[in-house]
Amino acid sequence: MAEKPEEKPEPPEASSSLPCSSESTSVSLVHGTEGRRERVAVWVNPVPLDGGILCSGEKASSKFSFSHLKKIVTYARNKGKHSYPWLSFSIWHHIAKNKLHLSDETAWLYFETFDTVSDVDISERLKLVNLLSKCPSDEDVDRLHRQVCVDTLKFIVFLYLQNAPRLSLCAPLVTGEEWPSPETDKKLKSSSDHAHLAFVRGHLHEILQLLSNADGMIGMEGVRALEFLLLSSTDKQSHTPLTSLSLQPNEITSNGLLEDGSSFSLPLFETWLRSHLVINPFGSQAMKGGARDKKCPCFRSESYGRVVSNIQLAPKGSHSVLLHGITKQTLAKDQSGLEGASVYIRNCKSSYIYLLGPIKSIVIEKCSRCVLVLGTVERSIIINNCNALCLVTACRRLHMSSTSHSAIHLLTMTPPLLFPSNRDIIFAPYNTYYPQLETHLASAGLSPDINMWDKPHLLSPGSDWSLMDPRNFYSMEVPFVMEGDTKRNPCKLPTVYKEALIQRQRRIAEWQQTVKDARLSQEKQQQLQKIIQDRFREWLEATGHQREIYDLGHDPTAGSNTSTMK
Numbered sequence: 001m002a003e004k005p006e007e008k009p010e011p012p013e014a015s016s017s018l019p020c021s022s023e024s025t026s027v028s029l030v031h032g033t034e035g036r037r038e039r040v041a042v043w044v045n046p047v048p049l050d051g052g053i054l055c056s057g058e059k060a061s062s063k064f065s066f067s068h069l070k071k072i073v074t075y076a077r078n079k080g081k082h083s084y085p086w087l088s089f090s091i092w093h094h095i096a097k098n099k100l101h102l103s104d105e106t107a108w109l110y111f112e113t114f115d116t117v118s119d120v121d122i123s124e125r126l127k128l129v130n131l132l133s134k135c136p137s138d139e140d141v142d143r144l145h146r147q148v149c150v151d152t153l154k155f156i157v158f159l160y161l162q163n164a165p166r167l168s169l170c171a172p173l174v175t176g177e178e179w180p181s182p183e184t185d186k187k188l189k190s191s192s193d194h195a196h197l198a199f200v201r202g203h204l205h206e207i208l209q210l211l212s213n214a215d216g217m218i219g220m221e222g223v224r225a226l227e228f229l230l231l232s233s234t235d236k237q238s239h240t241p242l243t244s245l246s247l248q249p250n251e252i253t254s255n256g257l258l259e260d261g262s263s264f265s266l267p268l269f270e271t272w273l274r275s276h277l278v279i280n281p282f283g284s285q286a287m288k289g290g291a292r293d294k295k296c297p298c299f300r301s302e303s304y305g306r307v308v309s310n311i312q313l314a315p316k317g318s319h320s321v322l323l324h325g326i327t328k329q330t331l332a333k334d335q336s337g338l339e340g341a342s343v344y345i346r347n348c349k350s351s352y353i354y355l356l357g358p359i360k361s362i363v364i365e366k367c368s369r370c371v372l373v374l375g376t377v378e379r380s381i382i383i384n385n386c387n388a389l390c391l392v393t394a395c396r397r398l399h400m401s402s403t404s405h406s407a408i409h410l411l412t413m414t415p416p417l418l419f420p421s422n423r424d425i426i427f428a429p430y431n432t433y434y435p436q437l438e439t440h441l442a443s444a445g446l447s448p449d450i451n452m453w454d455k456p457h458l459l460s461p462g463s464d465w466s467l468m469d470p471r472n473f474y475s476m477e478v479p480f481v482m483e484g485d486t487k488r489n490p491c492k493l494p495t496v497y498k499e500a501l502i503q504r505q506r507r508i509a510e511w512q513q514t515v516k517d518a519r520l521s522q523e524k525q526q527q528l529q530k531i532i533q534d535r536f537r538e539w540l541e542a543t544g545h546q547r548e549i550y551d552l553g554h555d556p557t558a559g560s561n562t563s564t565m566k
Contacts, residue, residue, distance in 0.1 A: 001115045001128060001148045040245060042232040042276040044196040048161055051361060051380035051399065052117040054110065054459060055162055063100050064162045066206045073210055076152050085221055087152040089145050109457065112414055114150055114158045116379050116397045118228065125445040129413055133449040153225035156210055164199045193283035201277060208270055217263035236281050238315045282314035287322050305329060311337060320344065326351045332480060354478065358440040373432065373478065378444040392432050392476060394446055400425065407468065410453040411491050413446060420462040427453050428468035430491045432476040435484025448490040470500035
């Protein structure tokens with residue numbers, strides 16, 4: 001998103017002159033000594049469909065049907081510079097409120113969510129976050145919102161995607177089976193990657209019609225808008241923008257590019273695009289074939305679980321890491337292998353998981369009785385069908401559905417989104433730090449000065465939540481030696497929580513002074529120490545922390561009792 005639409009430069013126009021040889025193109029289509037043409041691959045970008053669907057079914061179809069969106073496109077094209085090619089929030093607010101009958105809050109929610117799932121300049125996003133943090137009133141926030149703009153056609157694609165069903169994000173991978181296994185291999189056809197591809201194939205014609213010009217052609221701005229939804233490559237080792245791909249010499253003979261190079265015939269372009277659509281080459285199947293991440297050892301390596309990734313196979317931007325079936329373990333990893341990756345935590349039980357790096361997005365599904373201390377998340381954290389979690393993280397957006405009895409310690413730039421069927425969810429402010437936290441916050445476009453942890457947005461009735469009682473609020477220490485400059489929690493605590501910590505420290509000091517003033521004999525001191533140690537051991541056993549301490553003190557890879565990040 002940008003701050004002032006009237007000053008936002010329009011996207012560069014595609015060159016009208018076509019490249020005359022493969023040497024002049026950004027990515028060659030000819031490989032090998034025999035000059036064999038490598039097959040082009042186009043696949044669905046999972047990010048908008050995983051983290052951008054706010055409604056589905058009848059509710060979506062009534063608001064964002066093809067006919068309604070086509071009218072919005074026509075209105076935007078005719079309205080002028082504040083609506084096309086960049087749509088200002090003030091124009092969208094008018095459309096949302098008067099045409100779609102959405103509330104002010106919901107209108108901004110769609111704008112904000114689109115930004116979350118889009119590839120944007122982090123510095124621009126952080127600039128907007130900092131401006132919002134300085135707004136003294138809601139009126140000033142609203143005034144700043146109305147200056148924000150987004151790419152019109154990409155936003156139309158985003159709105160159309162609201163018609164896609166909300167999926168279980170790990171259909172074949174959250175069973176109790178060891179993974180990968182022959183049984184999960186059979187179920188890959190039901191994965192979210194296949195569902196995404198099926199939706200796009202079934203609705204591609206309408207999407208292209210929404211992006212077409214008044215003359216029924218697909219202009220370069222329409223192809224650019226498709227890059228929000230579709231990724232492409234010529235070698236499956238790097239990403240090639242769809243606009244560049246469509247101008248390759250070997251492709252213009254079949255994709256309907258007009259002689260002036262300005263637009264494409266819609267039927268021919270659709271046929272060309274369909275011929276190259278494939279399942280995500282870096283999705284579930286690539287993860288299935290990915291190597292186990294040996295740099296992320298489980299301290300109790302004899303226990304059940306897998307940590308795998310596609311990092312050795314996928315280009316930057318498509319890196320993924322999967323933690324599956326981690327059970328009764330303590331697992332820790334720093335930023336190596338996590339930076340910019342999408343992380344999936346699935347079917348984990350009774351474990352302590354520390355992932356302290358700058359992560360692009362996280363999906364947590366079918367996990368129970370786990371403590372998850374996660375680094376900074378540039379986009380969304382999606383929690384689905386979990387129970388008894390303690391989550392500590394900093395993110396741009398949190399989605400939660402079908403989750404119960406969980407405590408969420410949060411730094412978030414946007415209100416947490418609660419989908420149906422959440423029970424006994426407790427929100428609390430962010431309560432920890434690690435030495436690289438402030439560096440990671442900046443790289444993710446997050447600010448410690450804005451935290452909307454206590455303002456959850458209920459997308460529909462049926463969720464039960466509350467704010468943590470300050471008497472139950474504690475700071476959490478990260479038990480690892482790491483390099484970095486952050487020495488304390490940079491997030492400002494609400495007064496009642498800060499005061500609760502101060503009072504607890506005061507009671508500890510008073511207790512220590514009481515013991516000192518009692519002038520106990522050495523024998524009495526030993527008796528008191530034994531009572532305290534016995535009670536502490538009982539507490540460790542009752543809470544499960546004894547296993548965590550054992551794991552941290554017996555890391556087989558460390559060579560000592562000092563816990564360090566791997």
